[in-house]
Amino acid sequence: MRVIAFISVLLAAGAVNAETITASVNGMVCAICVTGIEKSFQKNPAVDKVKVDLETGKVTVDTKAGATLDDATVTKTIVNAGYAVTEITRASGR
Amino acid sequence: MKKTWSAIRIAFFVFAAGLLHHPGSAFAKPVSYVGGLMLMQENDAGGHTVGLDYTVTPRMAVAFHAQYHIRGDNFTMLGPQMNFLINRWNAPRSQGNIFANVGGGTTIDRNGDMRPATWTGLLADFETRRLFVSYEVRAMYAPKVERSLWQRARAGVAFSPVDYTKVSPWAMVQVDYRDEKHLGLHVGAREPKMEITPLIRVMYRAFLIEGGVSHRGKLMFNWVKQF
Secondary structure: OHHHHHHHHHHHHHHHHOEEEEEEEEOOOOHHHHHHHHHHHHOOOOEEEEEEEOOOOEEEEEEOOOOOOOHHHHHHHHHHOOOEEEEEEEEEOO | OHHHHHHHHHHHHHHHHHHHOOOOOOOOOOOOOOOOEEEEEEEEOOEEEEEEEEEEEOOEEEEEEEEEEOOOOOEEEEEEEEEEEEEEEEEOOEEEEEEEEEEEEEEEOOOOOEEEEEEEEEEEEEEOOOEEEEEEEEEEEEOOOEEEEEEEEEEEEEOOOOOOOOOEEEEEEEEEEEEEEEOOOOOOOOOOOEEEEEEEEEEEOOEEEEEEEOOOOOEEEEEEEEO
């Protein structure tokens, strides 16, 4: 029972540390081209999920529990895919 | 008989692309994302092209180009190519690009004779989620084979802008203008210069396919897969 409680606390702590990063991006209009953003982020071991929204011009990245991505990494990944980042916001504790 | 042979050649090149992974020409963006591999295959009145591009930096890709040229002397041309992003404009709802390429290799004629060839080109495009326009010009020179200048303009509209995880169809029209001087077996041969092709393009995630029939009745069929 104590072991189960201990493991539950560890899992809860991990979930609190995951982060949602949202980047506002210019130039995302070509459907086949933006798959490059998705593929580029998926190569990063800190990334759990990535979603590209052409309508809003936003890229949303969910990190894995306990992992983080700094602004420079997010920007470089998107620039290397051929686009320009205008803003990055973060929300943690999902 | 000619249409059957044309269809067999198209089928061969589509099949060969899957086996050989040879690179090709530019109806898709010639520089993609860093580390990205793009396989493309193109079939139209000018010939059949197979290509593989690998993007090394945000501004440069290396490619291998193989083309079976069916106008004039019917030769194969193959060799490496470098693609460069000259400039890009990223706006909230649009993107514009200028690309350049330069390549060199060999031609192989029906007798198996090989001669050097070189080519270079420029591509400019502008698109939104609903509209697409592009212009491309390419010059090729192969001594004793052909000297040519080829221009292509495209314009298209999306049926409706959709998320990239959904099927995205476009209606487009392509105008090709070829100015070729045959220097080999068919010296002085005249070929039609202009070809107008309405086409339908469909994109789904990392895959693009398009096809149409030109005003001269020539089939056009292209596809791209991004890895």
